[in-house]
Amino acid sequence: MKKYEFTFENGCTYNGTISDKNEFVKHLTKREKSEMGKIVSKRVLSDSEWNAWENEVNAFLAIV
Numbered sequence: 001m002k003k004y005e006f007t008f009e010n011g012c013t014y015n016g017t018i019s020d021k022n023e024f025v026k027h028l029t030k031r032e033k034s035e036m037g038k039i040v041s042k043r044v045l046s047d048s049e050w051n052a053w054e055n056e057v058n059a060f061l062a063i064v
Contacts, residue, residue, distance in 0.1 A: 003045045009037025
């Protein structure tokens with residue numbers, strides 16, 4: 001399954017599959033959706049990019 005980096009109009013990014021992104025957006029409030037705007041780019045992440053991002057998230061979660 002391909003993993004992507006989605007970039008929104010306000011500069012926020014979301015990493016995950018298309019179904020993950022759809023689930024994320026589904027739970028945003030109307031105000032949050034308007035603040036984020038539409039997706040302006042979608043880039044496929046390589047396995048090494050995904051693993052690096054995942055390690056970074058896991059390290060952050062271990063600190064918190």
